[in-house]
Amino acid sequence: MTQTLGFQIPRPLKTEHDELHAELARATKETGEIGIAAREVARILHPHFVAEEEFALPPLGLLPALARGTITPDMKVAINMTQRLKSELPRMLDEHKAIVVALRKLVRRAARWCGSGPVRPAGRCPGEPALLWRQSRRAAPARGRRER
Numbered sequence: 001m002t003q004t005l006g007f008q009i010p011r012p013l014k015t016e017h018d019e020l021h022a023e024l025a026r027a028t029k030e031t032g033e034i035g036i037a038a039r040e041v042a043r044i045l046h047p048h049f050v051a052e053e054e055f056a057l058p059p060l061g062l063l064p065a066l067a068r069g070t071i072t073p074d075m076k077v078a079i080n081m082t083q084r085l086k087s088e089l090p091r092m093l094d095e096h097k098a099i100v101v102a103l104r105k106l107v108r109r110a111a112r113w114c115g116s117g118p119v120r121p122a123g124r125c126p127g128e129p130a131l132l133w134r135q136s137r138r139a140a141p142a143r144g145r146r147e148r
């Protein structure tokens with residue numbers, strides 16, 4: 001897990017961020033439409049990931065201790081992080097929408113470059129990484145869900 005002021009970002013979340021970043025970095029090196037689309041995703045995604053890792057994800061590392069009923073003084077910093085998340089959540093949700101649009105554009109361009117048919121696993125088609133494709137599907141906001 002990534003250490004953050006006495007608590008850690010859960011390893012699966014950090015690993016997914018790192019894998020997505022690595023796939024995107026590879027895609028940004030492509031030429032033509034795929035590279036352009038990948039660089040647009042990176043432009044939008046990088047500051048969003050920085051914010052998530054700075055104040056949105058670290059408090060999740062406290063959940064196991066809190067579930068056990070353990071409270072320690074170093075957990076106080078999480079209160080500031082969650083208050084910041086609350087204030088920045090509308091902006092971050094807007095970023096999620098922009099990220100989804102950019103990811104879908106990248107996936108469409110890669111699929112068009114590789115020919116028609118279903119999206120293939122990463123490595124079989126440049127700019128068509130599997131994790132990016134999954135993120136473009138998963139990150140879409142739930143329809144019909146009211147925002148607070």
